[in-house]
Amino acid sequence: PAVSAxxxxxxxxxxxxxxxxxxxxxxxxxxxxxxxxxxxADYLEIDLQLTKDGHIIAMHDDTVNRTTNAKGKxxxxxxxxxxxxxxxxxxxxxYPMYAREExxxxxxxxxxxxxxxxxxxxxxxxxxxxxxxxxxxxxxLLAVIRQFRLEDYVIIQSFDSKSLKKIHRVNDxxxxxxxxxxxxxxxxxxASLRKIKKYAQGISPNFPKINAAYVHKVQKSGLRxxxxxxxYQLNMDRALNWGVDGIYTDYxxxxxEVLQKN
Ligand code: G3P
Ligand code: CA
Numbered sequence: 001p002a003v004s005a006x007x008x009x010x011x012x013x014x015x016x017x018x019x020x021x022x023x024x025x026x027x028x029x030x031x032x033x034x035x036x037x038x039x040x041a042d043y044l045e046i047d048l049q050l051t052k053d054g055h056i057i058a059m060h061d062d063t064v065n066r067t068t069n070a071k072g073k074x075x076x077x078x079x080x081x082x083x084x085x086x087x088x089x090x091x092x093x094x095y096p097m098y099a100r101e102e103x104x105x106x107x108x109x110x111x112x113x114x115x116x117x118x119x120x121x122x123x124x125x126x127x128x129x130x131x132x133x134x135x136x137x138x139x140x141l142l143a144v145i146r147q148f149r150l151e152d153y154v155i156i157q158s159f160d161s162k163s164l165k166k167i168h169r170v171n172d173x174x175x176x177x178x179x180x181x182x183x184x185x186x187x188x189x190x191a192s193l194r195k196i197k198k199y200a201q202g203i204s205p206n207f208p209k210i211n212a213a214y215v216h217k218v219q220k221s222g223l224r225x226x227x228x229x230x231x232y233q234l235n236m237d238r239a240l241n242w243g244v245d246g247i248y249t250d251y252x253x254x255x256x257e258v259l260q261k262n
Contacts, residue, residue: 017039020035028058112148155177182210204227
């Protein structure tokens with residue numbers, strides 16, 4: 001939990017709160033990040049997008065349609081416009097069992113809002129999304145990290161290896177994770193592992209397509225492995241038995257329970 005903040009890698013298998021504790025609170029809001037920290041998450045996983053006026057905000061999609069009360073492309077909205085939106089009522093409607101009145105007041109936070117709120121209390125895994133909608137996000141992201149002096153508290157991840165390499169050209173101290181997506185049972189060649197190892201410290205594949213052999217092959221190459229998104233304790237147990245370095249989950253408390261029992 002919070003004691004590991006700033007240590008980059010945890011001693012135990014890491015609890016990565018996927019979009020915050022997004023099973024219990026509207027994803028990518030300060031409420032979901034606070035809930036994740038309270039339940040012992042080691043890292044907040046945050047997807048990043050650029051507004052029209054060049055601010056980095058926390059959002060998964062490239063439109064505000066799914067997670068706010070409005071419609072529109074983020075790239076066509078200013079930060080001020082995005083901040084007017086209600087980022088929580090959709091959650092209350094979809095998940096009445098976890099609905100809370102105060103969620104309706106949640107805004108879309110900028111990365112600066114998040115760092116200002118939680119600073120060095122936690123660690124962050126920051127995801128650079130579709131670079132075609134977010135030109136130049138790498139330099140801007142590094143500038144915000146520098147502004148808050150959080151270089152040792154962040155890991156940057158992306159599906160786009162070009163974007164990750166660009167980060168390292170500016171600052172090679174930042175820890176990087178290569179995201180992977182498999183449609184069929186996952187396999188990875190020695191050549192691919194060698195290539196990834198040149199710039200990244202680990203890989204994050206989708207959990208349902210991997211197995212123990214895959215995990216061990218990745219780790220034997222010297223890379224760490226963090227499968228996503230694991231929400232059931234049965235699967236958390238399996239992943240832990242394979243020896244994964246951490247998992248992404250919408251329910252950080254569930255993985256903490258699994259770790260405590262082991
Ligand atoms: O961060 C791992 C995982 O989040 C990648 O998928 O779509 O949830 O950003 P997505
Ligand atoms: Ca993500």
